[in-house]
Amino acid sequence: MTxxxxxxxxxxxxxxxxxxxxRASELGQHLVxxxxxxxxxxxxxxxxxxYPQTDRMKIIQSLKCVDTVFLEESLALKTDYILRYSADILVMGSDWQGRFDHFSSLCQVIYFPRTPSVSTTAIVETIKGT
Structure with a gap:
């Protein structure tokens, strides 16, 4: 199982x-x-x-493409998370291109292009009227 x-x-x-x-879920049988x-x-x-972390976690867990959700408490623990969940593939958005390559000794690292013209920051700025 991937x-x-x-x-x-x-x-x-x-x-x-x-x-x-x-897209990430299509790469394997289990998405964490x-x-x-x-x-x-x-x-x-x-x-x-x-939105508080509990609400954001409930939203993600409700998606049929997601199998497991956990709370990421530290950027420094990414290696531990990859190992804990026996990840074969790490997927990140292309805005992080190259910044996770050092995990390639633990798993395959794939960067997906972002959806054009969509970002949470832009949505927040629009709502604020700035």
Whole structure:
């Protein structure tokens, strides 16, 4: 069985999120998704997500393409997560191109192109009217 793992915030869930998760699930028989914790997001983005981690995890778990969801609590634990879930493939968006290549000794690393003209940051800015 091929296990695929990916990570993300998945705040303001949109078609770009769905596209990457569906494409990732097609690479194997089991899709594992790490949802970034509120604390991790505050640290790496300087703000809390609009939706709390429990809600974001429920949204991701409800998708038929997703088999396992866990809370990603630290960027430094990615190796542990890959090993814990016996991931064969790590999938990330192309905006992270090259930044996860060092995991290629543990699993295959694949970067998918982002869905054009869709981003949570842009949606937030539109809502704020800036």
């Amino acid at each position: 296990t695929v793992i990916t990570f993300g915030t998945f705040d303001l869930f949109h078609i770009g999120h769905l596209n990457i998760l569906n 998704v790490g949802v970034s914790s509120d604390k991790l997001n505050a640290h790496k983005k300087g703000r809390l997500p609009l």
